[in-house]
Amino acid sequence: MSRIYPIGSLAAHPPSLSPGYKSTVLRTPSRPLIRIPQTMSELSGPVFGHESVGEKDNDLTLQHAGEPLGERIIVSGRVMDEDGRPIPNTLIEVWQANAAGRYVHVVDQHPAPLDPNFSGAGRTVTDENGFYRFVTVKPGAYPWRNHHNAWRPAHIHLSLFGPSFLTRLITQMYFPGDPLFAFDPIFNSITDEKARVRLISKFDLATTEPEWALGYKFDIVLRGREQTPFEDPHHD
Amino acid sequence: MTETATRPEGITPSQTVGPFFAYALTPHAYDFPELVTGNLLAGPDAGEVSGERITITGRLFDAEGNVIPDAMIEIWQADGEGRFAGHDAALSNSAFRGFGRVECEKDGRFTFTTVKPGPLPGPDGGRQAPHVNIGLFARGLLNRLFTRFYFSDDAAAHGGDPVLALVPADQRATLIATRGSDGGKTVYNLDIHLGGGAETVFFEA
Numbered sequence: 001m002s003r004i005y006p007i008g009s010l011a012a013h014p015p016s017l018s019p020g021y022k023s024t025v026l027r028t029p030s031r032p033l034i035r036i037p038q039t040m041s042e043l044s045g046p047v048f049g050h051e052s053v054g055e056k057d058n059d060l061t062l063q064h065a066g067e068p069l070g071e072r073i074i075v076s077g078r079v080m081d082e083d084g085r086p087i088p089n090t091l092i093e094v095w096q097a098n099a100a101g102r103y104v105h106v107v108d109q110h111p112a113p114l115d116p117n118f119s120g121a122g123r124t125v126t127d128e129n130g131f132y133r134f135v136t137v138k139p140g141a142y143p144w145r146n147h148h149n150a151w152r153p154a155h156i157h158l159s160l161f162g163p164s165f166l167t168r169l170i171t172q173m174y175f176p177g178d179p180l181f182a183f184d185p186i187f188n189s190i191t192d193e194k195a196r197v198r199l200i201s202k203f204d205l206a207t208t209e210p211e212w213a214l215g216y217k218f219d220i221v222l223r224g225r226e227q228t229p230f231e232d233p234h235h236d
Numbered sequence: 237m238t239e240t241a242t243r244p245e246g247i248t249p250s251q252t253v254g255p256f257f258a259y260a261l262t263p264h265a266y267d268f269p270e271l272v273t274g275n276l277l278a279g280p281d282a283g284e285v286s287g288e289r290i291t292i293t294g295r296l297f298d299a300e301g302n303v304i305p306d307a308m309i310e311i312w313q314a315d316g317e318g319r320f321a322g323h324d325a326a327l328s329n330s331a332f333r334g335f336g337r338v339e340c341e342k343d344g345r346f347t348f349t350t351v352k353p354g355p356l357p358g359p360d361g362g363r364q365a366p367h368v369n370i371g372l373f374a375r376g377l378l379n380r381l382f383t384r385f386y387f388s389d390d391a392a393a394h395g396g397d398p399v400l401a402l403v404p405a406d407q408r409a410t411l412i413a414t415r416g417s418d419g420g421k422t423v424y425n426l427d428i429h430l431g432g433g434a435e436t437v438f439f440e441a
């Protein structure tokens with residue numbers, strides 16, 4: 001079966017059925033996934049370039065008349081493939097709760113205040129070296145009804161495309177040292193500890209801006225194509 | 237700013253899209269501009285897109301037959317001549333992106349307006365029957381679920397399709413959208429079941 005993206009890398013993902021996260025139980029297919037060849041339909045993917053995003057879409061603190069409440073942060077990093085090659089010009093969409101742990105969503109009934117100056121949605125496109133940068137506020141933890149006294153660690157949701165249908169990824173970025181990690185079935189659904197800690201951003205003094213905002217680094221690694229013999233001969 | 241290229245220790249793992257994605261990813265009811273919708277034929281030059289105009293609709297169900305109202309469904313497809321936007325130079329200035337995204341409605345329904353894709357080359361010089369790739373995201377899905385659907389009026393081509401060939405014969409019907417019409421429009425219906433007796437076939441690639 002011809003294959004361009006190695007399949008073994010998928011082991012980093014959580015098992016779809018993770019009963020500690022209750023919603024997985026009725027939403028996980030009972031039969032194993034059928035492995036199919038990687039055809040043109042899987043090896044191509046939608047293209048969203050720099051024209052897709054507004055100039056200020058990557059600054060979630062500028063979307064309203066005033067400044068949002070909370071701890072201003074800069075989240076930046078590099079999107080690359082599993083071979084370390086940068087992924088340029090790829091769309092990243094983000095969404096998050098406000099500093100009080102409240103989402104702008106009709107279904108979010110957490111009795112924490114909305115912030116009229118914060119919607120919590122943003123998007124950007126990586127530059128030619130795969131770098132991206134968002135300005136936002138640190139999201140608050142929030143309760144959910146999965147089990148008694150369940151709280152999600154602070155996180156930012158990220159959605160990425162990469163070069164093909166197979167590189168599509170939706171994930172969550174966490175913050176270092178969160179005391180809720182041990183209790184969160186979504187974070188802990190990733191059984192490989194090394195893979196799990198890759199979702200924790202790192203505080204970064206180099207991107208922290210004096211008198212203004214703390215910097216957090218979060219690199220994102222998407223599936224990578226094995227090099228083809230025509231481009232760059234190599235032997236595994 | 238350059239960094240030494242080092243091989244990362246592995247890919248970034250997936251997490252659920254959660255229940256609160258709509259205001260960023262499908263924000264038609266919110267104040268953030270929409271980037272993608274379920275209408276693949278939006279835009280001023282949509283009339284030039286090649287392919288039969290169709291609507292694809294269906295409902296999404298969990299393993300006990302409850303509707304799933306809080307899912308996001310994405311589709312990726314070729315145009316009527318089997319060409320992918322962004323990958324075929326002939327489509328470089330086209331309105332057709334080949335990509336759509338919707339949030340399910342309260343009754344689990346999803347609807348896309350698009351064209352019927354043409355056949356595509358398959359592996360080893362073979363041919364793939366017309367199909368559309370689907371990516372499913374929802375609360376409770378830690379990973380994207382990936383499936384495809386085919387079209388009921390292409391039955392003759394289904395026998396030679398290299399992907400359908402991998403699906404047990406008694407499960408293939410879960411991947412076939414049924415052709416019908418509504419007020420003169422061609423409508424294909426495809427319900428998706430995450431479990432239960434009518435469980436849809438899902439793929440990995």
Ligand SMILES: [Fe+3]
Pocket residue numbers: 097152155157254256
């Ligand atoms: Fe969340």
